[in-house]
Amino acid sequence: MTADLRILVLYAHPNPDVSRTNRALRGAIEDAPGVTVHDLYECYPDLFIDVRREQRMLLEHDVLVFQHPMQWYSAPSIVKEWEDSVLENGWAYGEGGDKLRGKYFLQAVSTGGHPESYVHGGKAHFTVPELLRPFEQMAHYCGMVVLPPFVTNDARDLDDHAIAAQAGRYRALLDAIHRGELPAPFHTIPGKD
Amino acid sequence: MDESFLSQMLVYLAAAVIVVPVFKRLGLGSVLGFLVAGVVIGPWGLKLISDVGAILHFAEIGVALLLFLVGLELDPRRLWSMRKPVFGLGGAQIAVTILAAVGIAHWLGQSITVGIVAGMGFAMSSTAIVLATLAEKNLMPAPAGQASFAVLLAQDLAVIPLLMVLALLAPGATGADFDFLAAGKAIGVIAGVIFVGHTLLRPVLRYMANTRLREIFIAFSLLLVLGTATLVHWVGLSMALGTFLAGVVLADSEYRHELELDIEPFKGLLLGLFFIAVGMSVDIGLFASAPHIVVGLALGVVALKIVLLLPLARLFGVSARDAILFALLLSQAGEFAFVVFGAAGTQNILPRETVDLLTAVVTASMLTTPLILFAYERLIAPWLARGPERAADRIEEHHPVIVAGFGRFGQIVTRLLQGRGVAATIIDHDPNQIELVRRFGWKAYYGDISRLDLLEKAGAAEAKLLIIAVDDPDAARATVKLARSRFPNLAVLARARDRTDAFEYAELGVPAIRETFGSAVEAGERALHILGVGAHAARRFAMWFRRHDEEELVLLAAHRHDQKKLIERTQKARDDLEQLLRDEEGRVRRGGEGGWD
Numbered sequence: 001m002t003a004d005l006r007i008l009v010l011y012a013h014p015n016p017d018v019s020r021t022n023r024a025l026r027g028a029i030e031d032a033p034g035v036t037v038h039d040l041y042e043c044y045p046d047l048f049i050d051v052r053r054e055q056r057m058l059l060e061h062d063v064l065v066f067q068h069p070m071q072w073y074s075a076p077s078i079v080k081e082w083e084d085s086v087l088e089n090g091w092a093y094g095e096g097g098d099k100l101r102g103k104y105f106l107q108a109v110s111t112g113g114h115p116e117s118y119v120h121g122g123k124a125h126f127t128v129p130e131l132l133r134p135f136e137q138m139a140h141y142c143g144m145v146v147l148p149p150f151v152t153n154d155a156r157d158l159d160d161h162a163i164a165a166q167a168g169r170y171r172a173l174l175d176a177i178h179r180g181e182l183p184a185p186f187h188t189i190p191g192k193d
Numbered sequence: 194m195d196e197s198f199l200s201q202m203l204v205y206l207a208a209a210v211i212v213v214p215v216f217k218r219l220g221l222g223s224v225l226g227f228l229v230a231g232v233v234i235g236p237w238g239l240k241l242i243s244d245v246g247a248i249l250h251f252a253e254i255g256v257a258l259l260l261f262l263v264g265l266e267l268d269p270r271r272l273w274s275m276r277k278p279v280f281g282l283g284g285a286q287i288a289v290t291i292l293a294a295v296g297i298a299h300w301l302g303q304s305i306t307v308g309i310v311a312g313m314g315f316a317m318s319s320t321a322i323v324l325a326t327l328a329e330k331n332l333m334p335a336p337a338g339q340a341s342f343a344v345l346l347a348q349d350l351a352v353i354p355l356l357m358v359l360a361l362l363a364p365g366a367t368g369a370d371f372d373f374l375a376a377g378k379a380i381g382v383i384a385g386v387i388f389v390g391h392t393l394l395r396p397v398l399r400y401m402a403n404t405r406l407r408e409i410f411i412a413f414s415l416l417l418v419l420g421t422a423t424l425v426h427w428v429g430l431s432m433a434l435g436t437f438l439a440g441v442v443l444a445d446s447e448y449r450h451e452l453e454l455d456i457e458p459f460k461g462l463l464l465g466l467f468f469i470a471v472g473m474s475v476d477i478g479l480f481a482s483a484p485h486i487v488v489g490l491a492l493g494v495v496a497l498k499i500v501l502l503l504p505l506a507r508l509f510g511v512s513a514r515d516a517i518l519f520a521l522l523l524s525q526a527g528e529f530a531f532v533v534f535g536a537a538g539t540q541n542i543l544p545r546e547t548v549d550l551l552t553a554v555v556t557a558s559m560l561t562t563p564l565i566l567f568a569y570e571r572l573i574a575p576w577l578a579r580g581p582e583r584a585a586d587r588i589e590e591h592h593p594v595i596v597a598g599f600g601r602f603g604q605i606v607t608r609l610l611q612g613r614g615v616a617a618t619i620i621d622h623d624p625n626q627i628e629l630v631r632r633f634g635w636k637a638y639y640g641d642i643s644r645l646d647l648l649e650k651a652g653a654a655e656a657k658l659l660i661i662a663v664d665d666p667d668a669a670r671a672t673v674k675l676a677r678s679r680f681p682n683l684a685v686l687a688r689a690r691d692r693t694d695a696f697e698y699a700e701l702g703v704p705a706i707r708e709t710f711g712s713a714v715e716a717g718e719r720a721l722h723i724l725g726v727g728a729h730a731a732r733r734f735a736m737w738f739r740r741h742d743e744e745e746l747v748l749l750a751a752h753r754h755d756q757k758k759l760i761e762r763t764q765k766a767r768d769d770l771e772q773l774l775r776d777e778e779g780r781v782r783r784g785g786e787g788g789w790d
Contacts, residue, residue, distance in 0.1 A: 014727075014729050014730070015727055015729070015730055015781045016727050017725070017726070017727055017730070018781055018782060018790075019790050020790060021790045022790060041727065041728060041729035042727065042728045042729070043728075045727075045728035045729040045731065045732035046732055069790055110790055112790060155790040156790045
């Protein structure tokens with residue numbers, strides 16, 4: 001495994017000043033080696049995304065991380081807008097669209113619900129990885145290697161201590177990835193093992 | 194301080210506050226008001242003041258203060274960029290006027306000496322009158338104002354050489370009398386003013402400012418200006434030139450605004466006193482004994498100066514329209530003529546009677562300027578604006594968009610459209626603006642867009658959109674109405690200068706963009722962001738504000754003639770907006786507490 005992977009964290013929180021958990025998680029990795037934190041709502045307050053700039057940043061990194069709270073069982077809208085505009089045909093997929101091939105994809109999400117909601121038969125009916133399938137498939141389609149999502153449950157109700165511990169784990173994960181110590185790839189694709 | 198000083202002050206102040214507002218009201222300008230006030234209280238009027246010469250001399254400080262303030266506005270770089278009009282146009286004006294005076298004196302059977310002295314005096318315009326008028330009418334930045342200022346500067350610079358020539362004309366003078374010592378002293382003092390201004394003055398100003406005693410700073414400012422004036426006067430330079438230099442030296446210092454603020458009121462009062470003194474010195478007796486000679490000569494001088502100034506200005510690239518105003522502005526003889534004629538009298542170059550006559554002519558010519566400008570504003574300016582000296586350009590091509598008015602606003606709109614490949618026909622009614630933007634590669638046409646024929650020529654019948662960005666709100670609205678009635682298929686987009694303007698367009702049913710609204714909202718958004726609100730949240734607040742304000746504008750337009758309702762409605766709008774932004778804030782907080790983190 002190649003060491004010193006460069007990590008691009010796309011941070012998406014529409015109102016960062018009311019967040020506790022995501023803010024703490026972000027704070028823990030901001031100065032991590034090889035990590036670039038890119039705040040989407042801060043850069044594009046009107047959701048008007050500079051496609052070429054985003055693509056340039058992607059080319060300069062080996063790992064793509066989406067960090068965001070789960071909103072309506074998905075990502076905040078700017079993440080979707082980012083996918084729709086940046087991942088162009090002929091660049092990310094389609095003919096000649098190989099720019100992301102071989103890169104790693106990680107999603108770091110927080111949920112407002114208890115862990116027991118995100119099970120079959122629970123309030124959310126689906127597990128978090130199942131809900132993240134559109135992102136997983138996006139990564140697959142662009143030829144990226146998908147890593148298991150880093151999930152923080154109960155984000156609203158964690159006490160400061162728990163948040164700090166979770167932030168430490170997040171930092172440790174990105175440090176390990178940076179050193180090339182990657183977790184096993186991951187998928188929720190039915191019929192594939 | 195004796196009683197007569199106090200009573201004199203009373204007379205001046207009373208005369209000023211009674212007469213000046215009336216003249217200002219009548220549109221005749223404050224300068225003429227002060228002059229007339231002077232005539233009324235002077236030795237030939239109510240005889241309230243007697244020692245006119247002393248007062249006139251004292252009040253010249255007002256002119257010095259005025260020039261100091263003008264200098265503060267001009268840093269050395271800008272001054273250097275004016276060298277061509279100053280030395281070219283200004284120098285030519287002085288030379289040509291003296292030559293013409295010599296010719297006329299000869300024709301009138303006078304000696305060449307009389308011609309030269311009269312020419313030197315009459316060549317000078319009144320810095321005080323012209324600059325005060327430019328300031329009052331806001332003409333300083335206009336081309337005519339700039340050219341006038343350059344020439345005044347040249348005249349002030351010419352004072353020394355002219356006084357030296359005068360000394361040579363004195364009976365019995367020889368070339369040996371040329372005073373090299375005086376010239377050396379003058380140059381030395383100028384160099385000294387510049388050197389001290391650059392090196393010593395700033396630390397001293399800082400020291401004065403650090404006392405945190407406003408009075409001390411003001412006192413020092415006055416000391417600075419008066420000291421400079423006295424110093425340059427001592428070596429025979431014009432006080433105005435000296436203080437002007439001091440101003441220029443301090444133009445890029447951090448105390449510029451402080452100095453401006455402190456000197457301004459003194460300048461206003463003393464300049465007023467100066468004009469009063471000029472008014473008082475009008476020799477009504479001489480007027481009465483030979484009115485045709487004084488008035489005839491004064492009008493002759495003014496006419497001659499106009500006739501000479503006009504072609505000179507054109508020669509130096511001033512547009513015909515600006516050249517007219519320029520020539521009228523500088524058409525009087527000025528305060529320096531008093532000095533020249535006075536010196537000519539004491540040096541026995543001219544007989545006493547001639548000096549008195551010439552002085553009376555100068556004063557009379559100074560009285561004409563406010564009247565001439567009054568006539569210019571009422572008669573010539575509207576005529577120039579109406580009957581265009583320059584015929585509207587032929588418009589060669591038609592585009593889907595017509596942009597009327599190619600200033601700051603029109604240019605941005607056009608650039609955006611052009612970037613998207615939408616071509617626009619550009620029309621502006623300012624020839625200077627047209628020339629300027631043409632140099633930058635724009636194809637702009639000259640013409641008055643509120644005229645039907647020009648609108649037609651611009652292709653209004655086939656165009657899809659007319660964007661109105663002309664400065665004159667009346668012309669803009671006239672164009673809107675014209676376009677609406679004659680070209681119903683032509684969409685119109687207007688630029689509103691302010692809220693009132695926007696109301697008008699709302700009433701006409703024309704979409705209007707408020708000129709400063711967008712940028713002000715943007716500034717508000719940035720401000721919120723700097724204060725720690727997230728970029729996205731700040732943008733949303735700004736967008737709420739924008740939407741609310743636009744909606745409110747339409748509602749307010751209905752009440753715009755009813756002030757009571759307008760105030761009521763505006764207050765309600767303010768409350769509504771606060772509620773709205775509180776809701777948005779709450780939405781975010783609820784999202785954080787009860788929803789996403």
